[in-house]
Amino acid sequence: MGTLPRRPLRRAGRKSTTREPIIQEPEAYDPQRSEGFEPEATRREASVTESSRANRGWWDRNADEYQSEHGGFLGDDRFVWGPEGLDEAEAELLGPPAELKGRQILEIGAGAAQCARWLAAQGARPVALDLSHRQLQHALRIGGALPLVCADAGALPFADGSFDLACSAYGALPFVADPRLVLREVRRVLRPGGRFVFSVTHPIRWAFPDEPGPEGLSVSASYFDRTPYVEQDERGHAVYVEHHRTLGDRVRDIVASGFRLVDLVEPEWPAWNTAEWGGWSPLRGNLIPGTAIFVCERD
DSSP, X not given: OXXXXXOOOOOOOOOOOSOOOOOOOOOOOOTTTTOSSOOEEEEOOOOHHHHHHHHHHHHHHHHHHHHHHHXXXXXXXXXXXXXXXXXXXXXXXXXXXXXXXXXXXXXXXXXXXXXXXXXXXXXXXXXXXXSOHHHHHHHHHHOOSOOEEEOOTTSOOSOTTOEEEEEEESOSGGGOSOHHHHHHHHHHHEEEEEEEEEEEEOGGGXXXXXXXXXXXXXXXXXXXXXXXXXXXXXXXXXXXXXXXXXXXXXXXXXXXXXXXXXXXXXXXXXXXXXXXXXXXXXXXXXXXXXXXXXXXXXX
16 A cells, blocks of 8 residues: 655745744654665554654655645645545535635644635635644745644644634545544534535555556455554654545544534546546546545534
């Protein structure tokens, strides 16, 4: 099993001339610690703590390359739900853009905060949160008067009922060992009636090789094998972790965390999108779903 379409970096933009957004400094780490070796890919268990530590370090080390590689696809201020290119301006999964004005919205796993930037352009009041300090530095580089917070999605540093809406485009949920911990935290910070929309790799993709060509069209693993995908260093320490949940698991996690599932969107691959992104491609996208988007509401 390969990796997800990691959140991209955009073209360099002008810096904001408004007050500096707030960034909480992450715990210290050595960015050179994992260089000089080829990580070993394996399938093994990984705890909440190990997953969080590994993925914070991975995104801090790889944010520059990731943003440089994928920035042209996402742009600086678009809200794209996944590699298919489904745009929130058209999908309206958070609601009609005209109704977002004045809404307090939390973006989880914001990366360079392009989704939050689009929300701000609609008149919303977004907060962009990410585990990676380096990703948020790219948000600062692009600019915009956006509050930025560096924190773990499993321990959101906000009071109960702080937000009207929450969203996450391939952020946090694929990388955490306990998705219910995140979902319950999101529910806690939402006001009654609040909506949470999140996208992840479609669970069926775990049964196929993560390849964009014909070799990625044959089942190679059990869909029901929930053992995490781990890349580890020479000491056996995880440097990247990705967790698999079946479609049924995702639904049960949502319901058990106090949400009501309103919709499940499986975007089709559009004819205009000729890009390949990791294991995502027009060839595979026209045959099997690549992204699952869950639309949830807090009653």
